[in-house]
Amino acid sequence: MSGKDKINIFPSRGAQTLMKARLAGAVKGHSLLKKKAEALQMRFRQILAKIVETKTLMGDVMKDAAFSLAEAKFASGGDFNQGVIQNVTKARIKLRSRMDNVAGTTLPVFESMEDGVDTYELTGLSRGGQQMAKLKINYKRAIELLIELASLQASFVTLDNVVKITNRRVNAIEHVIIPRYERTLQYILSELDELEREEFYRLKKIQEKKKQARDKNEKAKAALKEAGILAEAEARNMITDSHDEDLLF
Structure with a gap:
């Protein structure tokens, strides 16, 4: 097993307790990141489907707006751009932004809002008033769809980056960090087992040496007893030995 493994x-x-705690944390983190990645991917697919739907609808709305502009010009008998430009002093439809939270990820959301009244409502009153009203409705719908599409695409780009980063983290934890912790824990257990076997062998050898020493002493005592030397030496030691052991009462 190499150092990289x-x-x-x-x-x-x-170290075994520490690695067990790290492994448990990595497994829990992997589970949470996996759930986050699944939630982000589900929202990513929803936004993608909504973008396709909005772009398809955008084509129809822009086509209707272009036809409405042609009809209004034809009905009014000329170009009315100058009249509109003179009457418009500020934007009626404004943009408002907010942040949406999806699994800890903030997504930009753009919304349209109306501010003020129609300052060129009298434009086309003499001729083509109905076509002018239709033109306003169609272009208002086109602007709202453009804002919605911009919001969806901004969220799409943000989610795309976050999903890639989250998936890389999930794969790194699953295929690198967790296996490394498991191999480290396996290495620690094998080393501890080897140390226990060495300690058991050492204790066994010590007991064997002690047993050999006891057997050797017993054989020596038996040989002295047979020679009659040990009994005489023990009797002489009992008489001449002036050191008495302490007695406990």
Whole structure:
């Protein structure tokens, strides 16, 4: 197992507990990021479908607006651009922006709002008033669709970047971080098992050495007893030994 496959850490019980906590955190983080990625992808698909629908509708609305402009010019008997330009002093339809939160991601949302009244409502009153009213309605609808399409495309671009980043993080945790933690934990467990086996072998060898020493002493005592030396030496030690052990009452 190379250094890239695991984290360089000293194998111990504390390191084992630490790696278990890291692995549990990585698994939980992967689960949360996976749910976030799924929520973002679902919203991404909804926005994509809405963009396709809005663009299709936008073509029809712009076509109707262009025909309405041609009809209004034909009915009014000429160009009325100068009259509209002179009467318009400020924008009637304004743009308002807000932020929408989707799984912790803020998306820009644009909305249209009306401010004021129609300052050129008398335009076309002499001729082509009906076509002029139809023209206003069609172009107002076209502007609202343009604002909606701009909002959808801005959210689409933002979501596209966030989905890519989230998917990279999910893949990194799933295929790099979690396997590395698992291999590190496996390495720590194998090293701890090896240390336990070495400790067991060491204790076994110590017990074997002690047993050999006891057997050797027993054999030596038995040989001295057979020679009659040990009994005489023990009796002499009992008489001459002036050190008495402490007695506990």
